[in-house]
Amino acid sequence: MARKKGDYTTLYRGREGQWSWVLHRATGVGIILFLFAHVVDTAVIGWGEEAYEKVLSVYHNPYVQLLELALVGMVIFHALNGIRIMIVDFWPKAAGFHVTLFYVTMGVFVASMIPVTWIIGRAIIRGL
Numbered sequence: 001m002a003r004k005k006g007d008y009t010t011l012y013r014g015r016e017g018q019w020s021w022v023l024h025r026a027t028g029v030g031i032i033l034f035l036f037a038h039v040v041d042t043a044v045i046g047w048g049e050e051a052y053e054k055v056l057s058v059y060h061n062p063y064v065q066l067l068e069l070a071l072v073g074m075v076i077f078h079a080l081n082g083i084r085i086m087i088v089d090f091w092p093k094a095a096g097f098h099v100t101l102f103y104v105t106m107g108v109f110v111a112s113m114i115p116v117t118w119i120i121g122r123a124i125i126r127g128l
Contacts, residue, residue, distance in 0.1 A: 016102040024081045027074040034071050065124045069117065076112055080105045 045052040058064055084105045088094045094101065 016099045020081060020084070020102050020105075023077060024085070027078040027081075030071065030074045031078060060127065062124050062128060065120070065127070069120045069124070072116055072120065073109075073113055076116070077109050080109050080112075 041055045041058075044055045059068070084101045087101060088098055
């Protein structure tokens with residue numbers, strides 16, 4: 001029996017549920033990587049104040065400050081998407097509205113990132 005062209009596709013079609021899952025995992029990994037780096041740079045204080053100040057000076061680099069802005073975005077998205085997941089888990093009827101909930105989550109995320117980007121972005125530009 002010959003296969004149709006559609007038989008070679010995956011079950012996942014890249015819709016809202018899949019993108020929500022991917023973004024939730026990616027932001028979780030990003031947050032964990034930052035926490036690891038934070039533990040390491042805080043542990044450097046054991047080598048003395050001078051070593052600690054050298055490590056902290058990295059955070060004055062504009063590229064690192066952009067990464068901090070990305071970190072804030074990851075934390076906000078991860079938290080909002082976690083709330084969306086809890087709503088779907090604890091209110092069974094919400095599963096029928098998961099697409100709408102995804103777009104509401106994205107809207108709240110974008111709306112919350114506007115002032116955050118303004119505040120952090122101004123500080124980055126001033127430091128240039």
